[in-house]
Amino acid sequence: MRICVLGAGALGSALGGVLADGGADVRLLGRVAHMEAIAQDGLMLREGQRDRKVRLQAHTDAAAIGAVDLVIVLVKSFHTREAVMAARALVGPETTVLSLQNGLGHEDVLTEVVGRDRVIAGKTYVGGVMLAPGHVRVGTLGKETLIGELDGTVSARVRRIAAVFEAAGLAISVSTNILGVIWDKLLVNVATGALSGITRLPYGPLYAVPEVEECAIAAVAEAMAVAQAQGVTLATRDAREAWVKAAEGLPPEFKASMLQSLEKGSATEIDFINGAVVRWGERSGVPTPVNRALVACIKGIEASLGRDAAVLERAA
Structure with a gap:
């Protein structure tokens, strides 16, 4: 093959x-x-x-x-x-x-x-x-x-x-049940991607902050509610499962792809991860305030990176 x-x-x-x-x-x-x-x-x-x-x-x-x-x-x-x-x-x-x-x-x-x-x-x-x-x-x-x-x-x-x-x-x-698989993986990305990007922390220190874990679990719980409203059958039964699974087998220095993108000064996939939860939540009538806030934070960081690049270009 x-x-x-x-x-x-x-x-x-x-x-x-x-x-x-x-x-x-x-x-x-x-x-x-x-x-x-x-x-x-x-x-x-x-x-x-x-x-x-x-x-x-x-x-x-x-x-x-x-x-x-x-x-x-x-x-x-x-x-x-x-x-x-x-x-x-x-x-x-x-x-x-x-x-x-x-x-x-x-x-x-x-x-x-x-x-x-x-x-x-x-x-x-x-x-x-x-x-x-x-x-x-x-x-x-x-x-x-x-x-x-x-x-x-x-x-x-x-x-x-x-x-x-x-x-x-x-x-x-x-x-x-590949649709359920896609949503289960989305839950893992929802748990860590935006929070790693916002805090600029790799997994070791990210997982050491209790407030980060609390926010991650809340974001995953919203996504699970949206999936259930769409009739998707999930393997994930508890929101904390996605938070735990995201770090399994990975070293403390591992960085989520969203953080890697921001460190390179490039756009992230936020619209297809937490942003997707927000969009599907709107279609389903399920509120997603935590994911909406995470999207806003990442969008703000992206805008800041773009502005910094523009300032540097003008100064050069």
């Missing part, structure tokens, strides 16, 4: 690297500096205090890769449509497109671009942090990936994909 990870940043490189290290035929498609470092020196994966090098193909142009059997989409949520459109060379007659992105709504976008019959959905709890171009910290211990057909069937293609993940030592399950 020929696999391409579209959007091979921290998480995409971590996942693709582990798959390649387990024998899968993987290509990474991502930004220039990171891809050039991997093409030249290999991808360095750090787990715990140990580094290991993985050799795999890394590209910045989909045309150089051509059609593959599986495209794993891990671009930022707000780049989904343009990224997939630009990477149409990856999609052949038998290509399956799998979104493992954070948040809600990606499958609808992918369906519009490549067709519903090609799309399967999933979520992964694997973690990745960019240490330097070509060097990524990986968190896989106890971190499951779940995939499934949009119609809830267990197809041959889903079983084949699961077998590739298993061969690489990754925990994977095939779900007949």
Whole structure:
């Protein structure tokens, strides 16, 4: 099975690297500096205090890769449509497109671009942090990936994909309730993403503040109420479960993707995470004041970063 990870940043490189290290035929498609470092020196994966090098193909142009059997989409949520459109060379007659992105709504976008019959959905709890171009910290211990057909069937293609993940030592399950899976993963992102971004704290110190935990649990409880109002069946039974699960198997220095984005001065996926809870809450008639406040704080930080960049540009 020929696999391409579209959007091979921290998480995409971590996942693709582990798959390649387990024998899968993987290509990474991502930004220039990171891809050039991997093409030249290999991808360095750090787990715990140990580094290991993985050799795999890394590209910045989909045309150089051509059609593959599986495209794993891990671009930022707000780049989904343009990224997939630009990477149409990856999609052949038998290509399956799998979104493992954070948040809600990606499958609808992918369906519009490549067709519903090609799309399967999933979520992964694997973690990745960019240490330097070509060097990524990986968190896989106890971190499951779940995939499934949009119609809830267990197809041959889903079983084949699961077998590739298993061969690489990754925990994977095939779900007949992928919508519930998507919401369960959303709860984990709701628990830590915005709060990590606002406080600028990695997981160790973040989890040491009782008030942060209290706020996280309140945000998750709102999201659970929205999901239930939408008729979604959740595996998560208690809001604190999402808070605990978010940090399982990850080192104290691990940073949520939202914090990583802010540290780079780039936009976050807040609109597809806490923002999605607010939007679906409005549709369902469920109040979401905690998530609304978290969205406002992140939007304020993004605006501040943009203003600081503009000031620096004018001063230069």
